[in-house]
Amino acid sequence: MPRKLNTFSNGGFIEFNSGSFDDWCVYLTKPGGERFAPTDERYFRRLKKLGKKYGNQKIYDDFVLIFDKTTAQLDKHIFKQITKISQYYNHGSDRLEIEIWFNVLYAGMVAEENKEKAVLKKRIKRLGMHHLLIDNLEPEVAANFSKGVKWQALDRLMRAKGF
Numbered sequence: 001m002p003r004k005l006n007t008f009s010n011g012g013f014i015e016f017n018s019g020s021f022d023d024w025c026v027y028l029t030k031p032g033g034e035r036f037a038p039t040d041e042r043y044f045r046r047l048k049k050l051g052k053k054y055g056n057q058k059i060y061d062d063f064v065l066i067f068d069k070t071t072a073q074l075d076k077h078i079f080k081q082i083t084k085i086s087q088y089y090n091h092g093s094d095r096l097e098i099e100i101w102f103n104v105l106y107a108g109m110v111a112e113e114n115k116e117k118a119v120l121k122k123r124i125k126r127l128g129m130h131h132l133l134i135d136n137l138e139p140e141v142a143a144n145f146s147k148g149v150k151w152q153a154l155d156r157l158m159r160a161k162g163f
Helices: 040-054 056-069 076-086 094-114 123-134 139-144 151-161
Strands: 003-007 013-017 025-029
Touching: 003 076, 003 094, 013 094, 025 094, 040 056, 040 094, 040 123, 040 139, 056 076, 056 094, 056 123, 076 094, 094 123, 123 139, 123 151
Parallel strands: none
Antiparallel strands: 003 013, 013 025
16 A cells, blocks of 8 residues: 655655565656656666766765664654755756655665665665765666675675764
8 A cells, every 4th residue: 555755846756655575665656647666776877967966975975864864764854854955956957856866765764674674774775875976886886786795794894884
């Protein structure tokens, strides 16, 4: 059963619904009705381009503000904080795009915190963002880096990076 999380200024919205594995799949619905589950690779590509415009460190630091406040409980105040953060990205449609992708990241982290067998929880999203924006890996590499890697090795890597 869909659970709407937030509505954007353009009329689109984000929600949780059943996916292939559990009920924590994040879906975006665009104005006009196109609905899809965004992949890490998709929003990493866009964030990489926005990083070239606004600075990778700026986007990463803004993401970490959200990361630090994320728990297993959805907090409507964090959506408001995301809207406030996104006002910095004020060229063309960048503000809305950052708002949407940060909403997706936030919802994804809440989902990770709620997944029964997820050991690394929200930290897996931070690793991806760190790889993308700080280590400057290509979006496809950053999005797929952890696939097939044992959680203990990923945990060691995250601890070495300070999270």
